[in-house]
Amino acid sequence: MTHTLARRSALTLFGALAFAPAAARAATGKGGAMPPVTIYHLEGRRSERIVWLMEELGLPYRLEFKRGDLGASMAAIRAINPIVPMAPTVQYGDQVLVESGAIIELILERHGGGRLQPAKDSADYPHHLMWMHYAEGSLAPRIFSDYRAWMAAPPTRRSPLVDSEASVQFAEEFLGKHPWFGGAEFSGADIMMLFPLNVGGVLNIFDTAQFPKVAAWKAKVEARPAYQRMVAKARPGVIPGNLPVLPKAPSWGPRK
Numbered sequence: 001m002t003h004t005l006a007r008r009s010a011l012t013l014f015g016a017l018a019f020a021p022a023a024a025r026a027a028t029g030k031g032g033a034m035p036p037v038t039i040y041h042l043e044g045r046r047s048e049r050i051v052w053l054m055e056e057l058g059l060p061y062r063l064e065f066k067r068g069d070l071g072a073s074m075a076a077i078r079a080i081n082p083i084v085p086m087a088p089t090v091q092y093g094d095q096v097l098v099e100s101g102a103i104i105e106l107i108l109e110r111h112g113g114g115r116l117q118p119a120k121d122s123a124d125y126p127h128h129l130m131w132m133h134y135a136e137g138s139l140a141p142r143i144f145s146d147y148r149a150w151m152a153a154p155p156t157r158r159s160p161l162v163d164s165e166a167s168v169q170f171a172e173e174f175l176g177k178h179p180w181f182g183g184a185e186f187s188g189a190d191i192m193m194l195f196p197l198n199v200g201g202v203l204n205i206f207d208t209a210q211f212p213k214v215a216a217w218k219a220k221v222e223a224r225p226a227y228q229r230m231v232a233k234a235r236p237g238v239i240p241g242n243l244p245v246l247p248k249a250p251s252w253g254p255r256k
């Protein structure tokens with residue numbers, strides 16, 4: 001009890017609390033009433049995924065961050081998640097959760113009412129599930145490890161291992177055959193895939209000009225009203241603490 005009160009008063013120190021318009025409504029889904037959800041957020045980071053998801057579903061949430069101040073936003077995360085203070089950290093009822101993919105799956109399974117994921121027995125479901133996991137399991141780690149390698153010393157030949165460029169090429173080829181990472185319909189997989197594809201392009205870890213289908217898909221998802229609402233609430237100004245951009249996007253050409 002004391003702990004809860006202390007936490008609550010600490011949170012009131014943070015200026016940028018935002019509430020979804022639907023917050024007053026009871027949240028129900030397949031799994032019944034949703035417990036209170038607080039999204040601990042860093043602007044421009046992966047926590048945007050959860051805000052976007054909740055906006056797509058019209059579910060209530062409390063958004064916790066200090067505008068333009070990564071240190072203060074991080075302090076709020078650390079207060080409830082001191083060992084792995086990561087964004088997103090989500091308070092779901094009395095549980096503290098990390099891993100954006102798992103949080104998205106949880107919300108969809110329990111409160112999505114069948115929205116934003118293909119039917120389990122459909123041909124699209126395996127694709128949806130693969131991209132849900134590919135985003136953080138394969139793509140993001142390669143983007144960030146290649147970024148670190150190129151910042152330290154640009155390699156002179158292509159690694160025989162699967163690199164960022166090949167990881168994006170795989171996505172490009174899928175989008176040549178399907179409109180969304182969820183298959184025929186927009187799904188949670190599209191929400192998962194945007195962050196690494198955005199970061200990789202912005203930081204010049206791959207050359208966006210080589211991937212026109214990814215570029216067209218990105219324009220389509222960013223035009224969604226729920227995405228725009230997320231931007232207005234969760235990224236209201238300049239993104240603080242951006243990493244330095246690589247001078248030139250490495251390009252080895254398509255992996256055969």
Ligand SMILES: N[C@@H](CCC(=O)N[C@@H](CS)C(=O)NCC(=O)O)C(=O)O
Nearest residue numbers: 045046085086087088099100101136
């Ligand atoms: N796989 C995790 C990654 C979370 C993560 O690393 N988030 C970054 C922000 S985009 C973070 O909190 N970095 C702070 C740090 O690693 O200290 C997820 O998808 O939620």
